[in-house]
Amino acid sequence: RVGPQTLLDKHEAKKEQKGKYPYRTGAIEEDYEVGQDLGAGQFAVVKRVRHRKTGKFYAAKYIRKRKVKTSRRGVPQEEIEKEIAVLQDLDHPRIVKLRESWNTANEIILVLELVSGGELFDYLAEREQLTENEAAGIIKQVLETISYMHELKIAHFDLKPENVMCLPGNVPAGGAPKIKLVDFGLSQRCDLGIEVTAMHGTPEFVAPEVLAFEPIGLEADLWSIGVITYILLSGCSPFQGDDKAETFQRIAQMDYSFDDEDFAGVSQDAKDFIEMLFTRNPLERATAKDCLKSSWIKRFTPEGVAI
Numbered sequence: 001r002v003g004p005q006t007l008l009d010k011h012e013a014k015k016e017q018k019g020k021y022p023y024r025t026g027a028i029e030e031d032y033e034v035g036q037d038l039g040a041g042q043f044a045v046v047k048r049v050r051h052r053k054t055g056k057f058y059a060a061k062y063i064r065k066r067k068v069k070t071s072r073r074g075v076p077q078e079e080i081e082k083e084i085a086v087l088q089d090l091d092h093p094r095i096v097k098l099r100e101s102w103n104t105a106n107e108i109i110l111v112l113e114l115v116s117g118g119e120l121f122d123y124l125a126e127r128e129q130l131t132e133n134e135a136a137g138i139i140k141q142v143l144e145t146i147s148y149m150h151e152l153k154i155a156h157f158d159l160k161p162e163n164v165m166c167l168p169g170n171v172p173a174g175g176a177p178k179i180k181l182v183d184f185g186l187s188q189r190c191d192l193g194i195e196v197t198a199m200h201g202t203p204e205f206v207a208p209e210v211l212a213f214e215p216i217g218l219e220a221d222l223w224s225i226g227v228i229t230y231i232l233l234s235g236c237s238p239f240q241g242d243d244k245a246e247t248f249q250r251i252a253q254m255d256y257s258f259d260d261e262d263f264a265g266v267s268q269d270a271k272d273f274i275e276m277l278f279t280r281n282p283l284e285r286a287t288a289k290d291c292l293k294s295s296w297i298k299r300f301t302p303e304g305v306a307i
């Protein structure tokens with residue numbers, strides 16, 4: 001094809017050059033001092049580690065390998081390598097960089113760029129809810145990152161406040177912290193024609209097409225961004241029920257509202273933005289690029305709003 005190389009063309013060209021991913025072997029302790037646990041999931045724990053030669057700190061994600069196909073413990077190696085492949089392919093300031101991976105007897109260890117400002121989940125917990133400018137500043141960064149990923153036809157598929165990490169440092173009053181996305185364990189390429197149906201994700205944040213076992217694509221990320229925006233502005237989760245079944249039912253029925261008390265003082269622009277994302281038909285749902293042009297996002301001022 002003649003003409004300027006698109007981001008996708010460059011991405012495809014880079015992929016051609018890449019061989020099989022080279023693991024480090026031996027004991028990670030040879031190269032790194034292993035420090036405190038930063039967080040843990042079902043089959044993984046993230047620890048802070050310090051590179052002995054340079055003194056630099058990193059986040060090491062220890063993922064337990066599934067040894068036997070029929071076992072329910074651990075993660076199959078090919079699934080872990082999907083996350084490695086996605087992390088290798090992505091190059092963006094708001095996405096954590098993969099430095100290297102180690103293959104040991106029981107685990108695969110991803111050594112990743114450390115993000116030490118904590119999860120957005122905790123940032124929000126300390127503030128109950130955010131001003132519209134703070135929320136728009138965060139969502140704008142998520143949209144810019146997802147817009148980049150979607151140009152490469154890669155979906156995150158597990159967007160939630162726990163997977164948005166904040167960088168340390170002062171935040172201008174009324175502004176927003178700088179963020180980076182983490183946890184690409186469910187990420188998938190979504191080229192046209194590839195049916196991605198079975199998916200897990202986190203109940204509160206999954207799109208209705210996931211629950212209906214319809215083919216899912218990049219649009220599912222935009223639904224999740226709608227849920228995150230609703231939570232940042234109100235402190236409440238739009239579809240959360242007493243249990244998973246009730247949550248799923250509320251999503252399938254699009255059963256949500258803008259409660260007057262929870263949304264007191266929240267602009268119509270903000271509600272219109274959320275409604276653009278809570279669109280049942282994925283093909284009619286706003287894309288990341290549509291959202292970046294919305295008046296609610298364009299209103300954001302980095303230096304915060306004069307109080």
Ligand SMILES: COc1cc(-c2ccc3ncc(-c4cccc([C@@H](O)NCCN(C)C)c4)n3n2)ccc1O
Nearest residue numbers: 038039040041046059112113114115162182183184
């Ligand atoms: C947990 O999975 C990943 C974490 C990371 C990552 C990268 C840099 C980094 N700096 C700090 C942290 C960090 C700090 C506290 C908790 C966690 C993590 O356990 N919780 C976030 C995701 N969670 C919902 C599993 C991660 N991380 N986590 C990257 C890819 C992953 O698949």
